Amino acid sequence: MKAQPLLPAALKRRRGPRVAVLALVLCSLLVPLAFLFDRAPSGYVTTEERRRQEVVLPKFDHEEKRRPTGADRERQDASAVRDSCIPQDAPERKIPRSSSGVIHQQTPEKNISKSSTGVIHHQTPEKNISKGSTGVIHHQTPEKNISKVLPAPKVEPSKDVTHSTKVARDASQEDEKADEVEKAKSCQLEFGSYCLWSIEHKEIMKDHIVKRLKDQLFVARSYYPSIAKLQGQEALTQEMKQNIQDHERILSVSTVDADLPSLINRRMKQMERTLVRAKSCTVDCKNVDRKLRQILDMTEDEAHFHMKQSAFLYNLGAQTLPKSHHCLSMRLTLEYFKSSSLDSDDSPGKFSSPEYRHYVILSRNVLAASVVINSTVTSCKEPGYLAFHILTDAQNFYAMKHWFARNSYKNAAIHVLNYEAIILERLPKYTIWQLYLPEEFRVLIRSIKQPTENTRMKYLSLFSHSHFVIPEIFKYLNKVVVLDDDVVVQRDLSFLWNIDMGDKVNGAVEFCGLKLGEMKNVLGKTAYDPKSCAWMSGVNLINLDKWREHNVTENYLLLMKKFKVKDELSLRAAAFPLSLLSLQHLIYPLDEKLTLAGLGYDYGIDEEVARRSASLHYNGNMKPWLELGIPDYKKYWKRFLVRGDRFMDECNVNP
Structure with missing residues (x-):
């Protein structure tokens, strides 16, 4: 067998450098790739964060200066529970505490939330608010703990101690009030x-025994798994199981104290003795704490679910016309076709004459429109020169005509128009065929420097899409006053026709607490003046001639094409930026005392201020004709309600 020839030594020496060169080439290729892969995620995150901060997320103050949130208090509660569970003879253990809460940054899309009524919630960045419990831990001073064991001598406290105690108490109360305000916001x-x-x-909780039973049940459930694992505690385990089953059986059939059985006190004493024995056992506090947290989370989730359900029913009641109002509309419609002789409007010359003061009202509610007209003519010194143009939909058109034909309002001329028929027959180029009432938007205004303190919630009412067709419908008019159907007029508004607005189009009450520069995530990329103020509908003086000169309606339609409108909800939500942008620099500021807004959501309006205001605007969900309406403010609306009508009595209309 021949032996393999050995490689020469020179060839071996040449192979070594070749391998080294190949290794260097591979490294030169892999190192840049590794550098790119390592830098890509970091570069993406940095770019995304910069974009978010430029749009909606300015920097906040340092974490050390912020108020404790619900998450911080929850961690303190957990620490207190764990400390109270540690036996006295157990060695001291260090309980690690979690770091401070993280500020969750939201994209601009998430900052604009829309409800079923086309509501836009505009918010600037806010700190993360925990959904957990916000219970307050009451600490005891060492002196109080000692006084339970040894009688303490009576010593008169010095003025300094009394003052410091009072300051501490006041500070604690201020923190609790601030916490309640933050929770409400x-x-x-x-x-x-x-x-x-x-x-x-x-409603105040009156059934204290039921509440006590639930508390005992929660504590027993938290201790039961740990007791069941202990050796030699089989009897206690069985006793706890039996007491838990008894409590569950009682609570399943009893929701108030009156439903409880006669032997409930004995059951509660048995459970209390069982819990005392369970707490005396040496158990793992982590398991008890974990079980308590599970029960707490389940309770919070259940409470939040019921709150969402109640809020849904509340919004449903706020957006739905009462059954009695539907009955009134149907009865009036039926009676209209039975009594065609009442179908007679005033002379058409009144509705185009410049000698009359013309008001325009968009409404689907017969009683609401009636109150607006009745309050306006009652407050006017010359009601015979008033002409009202009511734009309504096809469903309520005949009911409106019959109602205002049956009732007179101090010789004021009232003209009911079918908005949908006018658009289809005379203005087919406008695609807004459906009648839209003034849109209301809930706006959260939060200070950047003090986000937890200077926070305000406002409800702005703005023009809807139908308002921008008014100059085309009333081509023969030069100036009108547009009234919302949730307005009550208490003073003569004739002075509005004497105002010279110059080159302005819309005379409205400005709201400079909210400026366009604070809403760039809502207004999009359209050019606008950031210092321009928002405004509100309710009572608006419209110069139709200037409106046509500035081509406001055409500009409005062009802007609408820039906003992505997918459905009716997004169409109604688009009214917020479109109304502000279309009439930018065209608003004539009226005296803010002209209209007092907020009677549909604000419980804190002074009665004297409401009584002295020229007009009241019930913007918000709690309209005065609804059962949800604020009772203290309903009297101003009911004062101008027509009484004694036969159809109102038959339909049991009693707002």
């Missing part, structure tokens, strides 16, 4: 005016 952000309504209609 976060609730309004999610559920809107339902939170205000629920606070005013909050």
